[in-house]
Amino acid sequence: MTNIKTYNAISAKGLNYLTTHGYEIDTTEEPKAILLRSQNLHQETIADSVRAVVRAGAGFNNIPVDELSKRGIVVFNTPGGNANAVKELTIASLILAARPVVGAIGFANETRGGDVSLRTEVNKGGYRGTELAGKTLGVIGLGNVGSKVANTALALDMDVIGYDPGLNANTAWRIDRHIAHAKSVDEVLQQSDYVTVHIPLTEKNKFFIAADSLSKMKPGAALLNMSRGGIVDDLAAKAALDQDKLRVYITDFADEALFDHPKVIITPHIGGSTVEAEDTSALMAARQLDTYLTTGNIVNSVNYPDINEPFVTKYRVGIIHENVPNMISQISKFFGDNGINIEQLSNRAVGAYAYTLVAINDFTDEQQAYVKTALDEIPHVILTRRYLNEDY
Numbered sequence: 065m066t067n068i069k070t071y072n073a074i075s076a077k078g079l080n081y082l083t084t085h086g087y088e089i090d091t092t093e094e095p096k097a098i099l100l101r102s103q104n105l106h107q108e109t110i111a112d113s114v115r116a117v118v119r120a121g122a123g124f125n126n127i128p129v130d131e132l133s134k135r136g137i138v139v140f141n142t143p144g145g146n147a148n149a150v151k152e153l154t155i156a157s158l159i160l161a162a163r164p165v166v167g168a169i170g171f172a173n174e175t176r177g178g179d180v181s182l183r184t185e186v187n188k189g190g191y192r193g194t195e196l197a198g199k200t201l202g203v204i205g206l207g208n209v210g211s212k213v214a215n216t217a218l219a220l221d222m223d224v225i226g227y228d229p230g231l232n233a234n235t236a237w238r239i240d241r242h243i244a245h246a247k248s249v250d251e252v253l254q255q256s257d258y259v260t261v262h263i264p265l266t267e268k269n270k271f272f273i274a275a276d277s278l279s280k281m282k283p284g285a286a287l288l289n290m291s292r293g294g295i296v297d298d299l300a301a302k303a304a305l306d307q308d309k310l311r312v313y314i315t316d317f318a319d320e321a322l323f324d325h326p327k328v329i330i331t332p333h334i335g336g337s338t339v340e341a342e343d344t345s346a347l348m349a350a351r352q353l354d355t356y357l358t359t360g361n362i363v364n365s366v367n368y369p370d371i372n373e374p375f376v377t378k379y380r381v382g383i384i385h386e387n388v389p390n391m392i393s394q395i396s397k398f399f400g401d402n403g404i405n406i407e408q409l410s411n412r413a414v415g416a417y418a419y420t421l422v423a424i425n426d427f428t429d430e431q432q433a434y435v436k437t438a439l440d441e442i443p444h445v446i447l448t449r450r451y452l453n454e455d456y
């Protein structure tokens with residue numbers, strides 16, 4: 065039985081997939097993998113037995129990716145699995161930023177007793193809002209979430225301007241042609257009545273929206289942060305609200321500094337909390353994990369290159385190594401020197417790391433035992449795993 069350690073409430077869809085594929089869940093003993101949502105893994109000890117960590121979700125700033133990469137542990141996420149849920153909360157937040165719905169609900173509840181209808185009709189003037197139609201929405205980060213938010217805002221008759229220097233040929237097509245592409249963040253900040261950020265929390269993106277950027281925003285603009293605490297400098301946002309520069313700040317990340325502020329709406333990190341998003345993300349996570357542990361194929365890794373090839377031989381050896389010259393020739397020479405014929409060899413690199421997947425048919429028990437230890441002796445090899453094709 066292969067043990068998977070889980071953290072957080074993982075949807076039964078994902079857990080059932082794993083149990084029906086022969087895994088045991090939530091056993092802390094020698095786990096082969098970890099499946100989690102927002103648990104802070106930076107504070108956990110990760111067992112030597114772990115070969116993969118899967119984040120059922122998009123953001124992976126809660127995972128010590130650099131440390132795990134050095135140990136040969138593949139880290140996955142589930143891109144797009146919860147994007148629609150975050151899009152819908154962002155659209156709801158846009159409406160909450162335009163119309164004082166939260167205050168109006170409170171007011172309606174306070175009018176109980178006496179002639180309720182008269183009391184609401186006479187006093188409702190304080191709850192007048194504005195319309196989104198005709199206003200400009202600036203979207204920073206046009207990935208899975210941001211592209212959906214931008215496209216949907218067009219349907220609300222907003223003008224939309226987006227900024228994402230990381231777009232490529234595969235991701236750019238998702239964005240409606242009516243969305244203006246800004247060349248700089250400043251362009252977005254200066255032109256938008258509403259600014260929404262949909263970028264990952266990385267070293268570079270820490271306090272991406274701080275005092276300087278807030279000062280470039282249109283007076284009376286609204287700011288939305290459904291991405292992560294730490295991407296917006298909350299203290300700077302609070303100061304901008306207090307100085308009437310920013311009209312409203314809506315964030316999905318609670319912060320002591322923001323509680324009870326009349327111009328702030330806080331939700332408790334519920335962007336991805338829908339039944340559909342939790343099911344989709346957990347199922348994606350479970351499938352990616354099972355695929356890696358049984359075939360060596362890597363899909364949606366955030367620290368190693370993806371290799372996804374049909375498993376048509378009896379065996380495979382997956383070799384995680386540093387991205388340095390001469391690795392492929394050393395690996396193929398190793399197999400040749402040990403009389404093992406390579407049917408296919410796939411290799412890809414990303415950043416400092418590379419992955420080589422070697423497909424084999426004739427592989428004696430003796431050769432397998434030797435490869436398991438000796439391959440790791442090649443300098444710059446981090447970890448090797450052998451895969452058996454049960455269907456061969």
Ligand SMILES: NC(=O)C1=CN([C@@H]2O[C@H](COP(=O)(O)OP(=O)(O)OC[C@H]3O[C@@H](n4cnc5c(N)ncnc54)[C@H](O)[C@@H]3O)[C@@H](O)[C@H]2O)C=CC1
Pocket residue numbers: 121122123124143144146147150204205206207208209210227228229230231235262263264265269272290291292316333334335336337
């Ligand atoms: N509130 C919640 O429950 C959820 C929050 N999130 C957060 O939202 C973030 C985005 O999610 P996805 O769209 O699914 O990720 P994604 O990876 O599909 O898209 C992120 C985009 O941001 C762009 N980007 C990165 N740095 C940038 C910068 N400095 N300026 C402009 N663009 C930049 C990238 O090029 C990429 O296109 C996640 O990293 C996560 O932190 C995601 C899902 C749920």
Ligand SMILES: O=C(O)CCC(=O)C(=O)O
Pocket residue numbers: 101102120121122123124146333335336337
């Ligand atoms: O509901 C969750 O697991 C958090 C979702 C999230 O923040 C993410 O996917 O990045």
